[in-house]
Amino acid sequence: MTFVVVFAVCLFLGVPIFAVLGVPSLIELLLSPIPLASLAHSLYEGVDKFPLLAIPCFVLAGAVMARAGITEDIIAVMRRVVGRTHGGLAIVTILSCMFFAAISGSGPGTVAAVGTLLIPAMVQDGYRKDFAAAVTSSGGTLGILLPPSNPMIVYGVLASVSIGDLFLAGIVPGLLMGTLLIGVAYLLSLRAGFRGAGAAFELRDFGKALYAAKFSLATPFIVLGGIYAGIFTPVEASVVAVLYALLVGVVIKRRVGLTAIWDSLSEASAICGGLVVIMGTAVFFGEFLALNQIPQQIAASLLTVTTDAVLMLFLLAAILIVLGTFMETLSTVIILTPILLPLVTRLGVDPIHFGILLVVTSEIGFLTPPLGVNLFVACSISGLKLEQISRQVLPFILTIAAGLVVLILWPQISLSILSLK
Amino acid sequence: AEPRITLRYAHCCPADQAFGIYAHDFADRVATLSNGEIAVEVLDGGVMGSEQATAQKVQLGVVQMAGITSNNVAQLAPSLNVLVLPYMTSSVDQLTGEGGLLRAGPYRDELAKRVLDESGSLKVVGGYTNSFRSLFAKDKCIDELADLQGLKIRAPKNPVMTAMWDAWGVSTYPIAWSETYGAVAQGVVDAFDSPTDVILKMGFYEHIKYITEATYLPMAGVVIANNDWLEGLDEADRTVILKAADEADKAHAAWVKKVGAEVRGALKDDHGVTFCELKDPEEWQSRARGAWPELYKLVGGGKDWVDATVTYLETGEVK
Amino acid sequence: MRLTRLFSLLDRFEEVVANLALASLVLILAAQVFFRYVLQTGITWSEEVSRFCFVWFVYISASLAAQKGRHIRVTVATPLIPGGERVALLLADAIWAAFNLFVVVAGILLIRRMIAHPVYSTALFLPLVYVYAVIPLAHALMTLRVVQRQWEAWRRGGSVLVEEVEIDRGKDGAP
Ligand code: NA
Ligand code: NA
Helix, strand or coil, rough: HHHHHHHHHHHHHCCCHHHHHHHHHHHHHHHHCCCCCCHHHHHHHHHHHHHHHHHHHHHHHHHHHHHHCHHHHHHHHHHHHHCEEECCCHHHHHHHHHHHHHHCCCCHHHHHHHHHHHHHHHHHHCCCCCHHHHHHHHHHCHHHHHCCCCCHHHHHHHHHHHHHHHHHHHHHHHHHHHHHHHHHHHHHHHHCEEEECCCCCCCCHHHHHHHCCCHHHHHHHHHHHHHHHHCCHHHHHHHHHHHHHHHHHHHHHHCHHHHHHHHHHHHHHHHHHCHHHHHHHHHHHHHHHHHHHHHHHHHHHHHHHHHHHHHHHHHHHHHHHHHHHHHCCHHHHHHHHHHHHHHHHHHHCHHHHHHHHHHHHHHHHHHHCCHHHHHHHHHHHHHCCCCHHHHHHHHHHHHHHHHHHHHHCCCCCHHHHHHHH | CCCEEEEEEEECCCCCCCHHHHHHHHHHHHHHHHHCCCEEEEHHHCCCCHHHHHHHHEEECEEEEEEEEEEHCCCCCHHHHHHHCCCCCCCHHHHHHCCCCCCCCCHHHHHHHHHHHHHCCCCEEEEEEEEEEEECCCCCCCCCHHHHCCCEEEEECCCHHHHHHHHHCCCCCCCHHHHHHHHHCCCCEEEEEEEEEHHHCHHHHCCCCECCCCCCCCCEEEEEHHHHHHHHHCHHHHHHHHHHCCCCCCCHHHHHHHHHHHHHHHHHHHCCCEEECCCCCHHHHHHHHHHHHHHHHHHHCHHHHHHHHHHHHHHHHCC | CCHHHHHHHHHHHHHHHHHHHHHHHHHHHHHHHHHHCCCCCCCHHHHHHHHHHHHHHHHHHHHHHHHHCCCCCCCCCHHHCCHHHHHEEEEEEEEHHHHHHHHHHHHHHHHHHHHCCCCCCCCCCCEEEHCHHHHHHHHHHHHHHHHHHHHHHHHCCCCCCCCCCHHHHHHHCCC
């Protein structure tokens, strides 16, 4: 009981999540005969996990790619694809997010990369600014569903399931969600009369743009292709992503020098600094949960509500969406995986399927205030207020929620790709 | 009634696997021997982290006991690395049979003393083995050293394995374990090594048709307890723990033999796997033992402790 | 002022150590990939050493993040606390700093133990005490940062959050 109270007080007082997880467990530790030194051991053990190395490497790769102009190339090609249709640029935005998602493991990172270029472009083309910001925030959520994905890496570590398999299982749901988002963006644009001023589609121009961007467009194929073909592990793929970004930036485009490399390292250090450290206290927290059999108790009380796997998934999805309004994605995954996974696997849910559902609820969390990180990024790019974007983003949230229902009911959408391996 | 003492015993694996079988059998025996006054709460499935982390948790006293693969305790107590020298032992009995290295007796007492000195707080109270690493091949029997030449063999890259394969004049491919199945299926490699039951449990028999149980390296598990906690118990309670561990050691060794026979039977009869015999085991052994000198530095106590172990195996005497 | 100079040196130290640790782990893993796929042979120590670089990277960059105010907090309820966000975050940071100090003590206790009874790495047989040392070190640095930011915030008359969530978070991606 004290455990829960201390946790809640710290959380709502605004203590950083990594300490929120540490403080209640520390109090339990001090009250037990267990020596204090074990705290330091848990913090070490929590981050001493090889698969986690992929996170800073993918972030670093993204930082180098931005400086190498790879994102610009991708957007240039997507603009040629869609041309003058209703909502053309909105569709371009989501397609660019999908493509960028294939090299980035982060949601807000995807919004930042794509939005910086496309929000101003949409405004210039006569789109309402709040709509433009909402489209980008929503498209950016695909950054964690389409592989690579930071939350999937963390989930894979905590759930002891193959990160490569999780990445694979995210592809079809990611494409499905992208298609749904494009559909909504198109319908909303049609109603509002937003129309692209871009050139009509021409095969020759498209071909030219494609050729000009060939090295940039090859990035996801090299990085993800290596994972799917079983050539690289996810960690190795993240390193290959860095090397390839350097190859494009330094050798081919000659836009990246030593200063840019150092700046990319600094950017990656700054971004990862507040993130991965949570794994340390999370493991400490998880040990106390395990020693006190708390996951079993929570499972038992949830099981009194329902013992049906599908109903349980709907119940958990609802809880996760509520938590996602004020909790940060990676922290939610880190805290809840050890509690919920044993429960759902007992009901016969595939851990990979559950991981995908966890990621999709996190996508919704990116878009829901008060803590909707994708919205924050879109705010700072567009200069709009949170409330303005929040209203426009609602149809997109409902779309992702509808997608979530489909994924819960038909696990094979995520899982059948694994049988092709 | 409520138990007077509760101790937590952690291990890596599911409850129905070799490590879990030991843990739960030990827990039952403690309950019986203490008339329910001592309860062992078994933490299955590695909830305390990796094996190395779990060993450190016993050392620190977060959990009181654990069953852990010996080389994962060796980072805290390098004396245990004597068990992973290739061909130090070459049968399950040399480890867990009467007079075996891990069976209660003069050798294990000496081992426990060294482990306690090195780690400060770990006491070895029991031991078991799953089985030895066997060699698996897709297309032909490996029955002599020469057969290894020209084979593409997957092996983990660690100092012991590397030294051993080098001694046999073979270079290996360090493919990650998770990718090994695919690599075997596609013919990227045509041989690898692991305990025999892996072939049955993971469905490798689709591709692996020949098994050589070459017994160069055992999977040795040691049961460790936090010594400060153990010493803090009453004499009678401590005796219960130690007695239960001794009984569990013997019961587990019998269980391993039974299961080993079942696994071999299933592989032969249900999946058409051929078991091959080495024609030149002495050659394998002498070459592999030739690599020992470069491994002495990994073993706490170095050459002296290695020699003492060999002497015990040959004479039954601890110097 | 001397103190300001000390802090700017520390800023630089954290950034340089974090960046070098990240660069080293990338280079080591790049070498591992090269050896595995090009030379068809493995390096026995690459995974181990890259993990050690990573542990240093994580904790030193966590201190860097404290300096830049990038740790993730839930701030829904902070305006509702009596005294508002400033007071809530002052209390929050006091709890945070206290936690860090416990970690520093725990780290020192563990390190003393590891000096008496060394723990070795698997492949290279390195004494792990050098890797573990980052935990008390980084938490001590982090505590300094927490105090520094609070002090600056109160002098300025705002909360530490001002440049934290909305502005800094906007420029680039958290997860
Ligand atoms: Na992604
Ligand atoms: Na949210």
